[in-house]
Amino acid sequence: MRCNQCGKELKIEKGILKEDCLQVEKQWGYFSKKDLEIDEFCLCEACYDAWVAGFQIPLKKKNQTEAV
């Protein structure tokens, strides 16, 4: 698996992704102009950070509470 933005290879060991990334699968519906197509892409953390940095409205950030 590679980052769609920068082409970086994401680290996979034994079929498990060892590097966190944003994986998107979007099924466009009837109200879009895309005629039910499904788009898929992934972004590495660096590209994700660069992408969200350009948002007009900043991200809402929450901390995960460890569910142990």
Ligand SMILES: [Zn+2]
């Ligand atoms: Zn990237």
